[in-house]
Amino acid sequence: xxxxxxxxxxxxxxxxxxxxxxxxxxxxxxxxxxxxxxxxxxxxxxxxxxxxxxxxxxxxxxxxxxxxxxxxxxxxxxxxxxxxxxxxxxxxxxxxxxxxx
Numbered sequence: 001x002x003x004x005x006x007x008x009x010x011x012x013x014x015x016x017x018x019x020x021x022x023x024x025x026x027x028x029x030x031x032x033x034x035x036x037x038x039x040x041x042x043x044x045x046x047x048x049x050x051x052x053x054x055x056x057x058x059x060x061x062x063x064x065x066x067x068x069x070x071x072x073x074x075x076x077x078x079x080x081x082x083x084x085x086x087x088x089x090x091x092x093x094x095x096x097x098x099x100x101x
Contacts, residue, residue: 010080014073016064027061028080030087035059040053048083056080 004009009027016023034042043051051067069077 008083009075010083012073012076014076015091016068016072018068021063023064024079026056026064028056028083028087029059029061031055031059041088044081047078047085047087049077049081052077052084054090055084059084 001046002022008029009025012023012024035055039051039055040048053066057064057066069080072080
């Protein structure tokens with residue numbers, strides 16, 4: 001997947017079962033403005049559950065439903081929310097917050 005990096009792939013502690021398919025990881029791509037429509041960016045930065053639940057189906061591979069995101073393990077939701085929030089930071093801000101070691 002060209003628009004995701006290993007940091008954007010979330011290995012789920014609690015896999016999502018969809019029929020006979022088990023989803024044990026999801027990849028999140030950086031959202032464009034259209035994927036963020038109707039979402040308050042400050043809510044995403046504050047990791048508001050409702051904002052995260054609305055955005056993840058728009059940027060996940062495989063595409064999750066809102067119901068599947070609402071049923072996610074809290075640890076997995078926090079992990080996904082952290083990735084989404086990091087997408088909203090400029091590269092220079094990320095470098096200041098997370099210096100390379």
